[in-house]
Amino acid sequence: EVQLVESGGGLVQPGGSLRLSCAASGFTFSIYWMSWVRQAPGKGLEWVASIKPDENEKYYVDSVKGRFTISRDNAKNSLYLQMNSLRAEDTAVYYCARGASYYRYWGQGSPVTVSS
Amino acid sequence: DIQMTQSPSSLSASVGDRVTITCQASQDISNSLSWYQQKPGKVPKLLIYDASNLETGVPSRFSGSGSGTDFTFTINSLQPEDIATYFCQQYSNLPRTFGPGTKVDI
Numbered sequence: 001e002v003q004l005v006e007s008g009g010g011l012v013q014p015g016g017s018l019r020l021s022c023a024a025s026g027f028t029f030s031i032y033w034m035s036w037v038r039q040a041p042g043k044g045l046e047w048v049a050s051i052k053p054d055e056n057e058k059y060y061v062d063s064v065k066g067r068f069t070i071s072r073d074n075a076k077n078s079l080y081l082q083m084n085s086l087r088a089e090d091t092a093v094y095y096c097a098r099g100a101s102y103y104r105y106w107g108q109g110s111p112v113t114v115s116s
Numbered sequence: 117d118i119q120m121t122q123s124p125s126s127l128s129a130s131v132g133d134r135v136t137i138t139c140q141a142s143q144d145i146s147n148s149l150s151w152y153q154q155k156p157g158k159v160p161k162l163l164i165y166d167a168s169n170l171e172t173g174v175p176s177r178f179s180g181s182g183s184g185t186d187f188t189f190t191i192n193s194l195q196p197e198d199i200a201t202y203f204c205q206q207y208s209n210l211p212r213t214f215g216p217g218t219k220v221d222i
Contacts, residue, residue, distance in 0.1 A: 035212075044203060044214055044215070044216050044217050045152075045154075045160065045203055045205070045214040045217075046214065047211055047212035047213065047214070050210075050212075059210050059211075061211045062211070095159065095160075100207075100212075101148070101150075101207035101212075102150035102162060102165045102166075102205065102207055103150075103152075103160070103162060104162050104165075104171070106159045106160055106161075107159070108159060109159060
C-alpha cells in the first residue's frame with residue numbers, strides 16, 4: 001500500500017524557516033517524480049514544486065522561487081521542502097504527492113501557519 | 117501560465133440527478149487534464165486523468181470528456197457521498213495549475 005506521511009509543519013513567524021519532510025513507503029520511491037501541493041485555508045489547490053527521481057531537475061511555482069527548495073533522499077525514501085523567508089501568504093496545508101503530472105497518491109498534509 | 121476556469125462555482129442537486137461541471141483552459145492542453153474530488157477536511161482524490169480515463173476503483177457514475185481547451189466532468193446519478201468540491205488540473209505545462217473548484221451539495 002502506497003503511503004506518504006508528511007511532518008515538520010507548524011507555526012512560524014514571518015521571515016522564518018521550516019523544513020517539511022515526507023516519508024514514502026509501499027512503492028519504489030527512487031523511480032518516481034515527487035511534488036508538493038499546498039492549499040491555503042478555505043482556498044483551492046496550488047502546485048508548489050516537483051523533483052525528478054535523480055534530483056537533476058527541479059521546478060517551482062514563481063511565488064516560491066528563491067525561497068523554497070525541494071530535495072529528496074532516495075536511500076531514505078524521503079522528500080523534503082525547505083521553506084525560507086516565509087510569508088503570511090505561505091500559510092497552507094502542504095501535501096506531498098507522487099508524480100509530476102497528475103497526482104494519484106497524496107499524503108495527509110502538514111499544516112504551516114506563518115504568523116507573528 | 118495556463119489559467120483554468122470552472123463553472124459553476126457551486127451547485128445543488130438532488131440524489132439521482134446528473135451533474136455536469138465544465139473546465140476551460142486558457143490555451144490548448146490536449147488531453148492533459150485530471151479531476152479530483154475533495155471532501156471536507158480530507159485529502160484530494162484523483163478521479164479522472166488524461167481527460168477521460170477513470171481511475172481504478174472510482175465508481176463508473178463519474179466520467180470526463182473533452183480535449184483542447186474545453187472539458188466536462190459528469191456525475192451520473194448523484195449520490196449523498198458525492199458531496200465534495202471538485203477540481204480540474206492541467207499538466208500540459210509548468211506551472212501545473214488547478215481550477216478554482218466546484219462545490220457540489222445535495
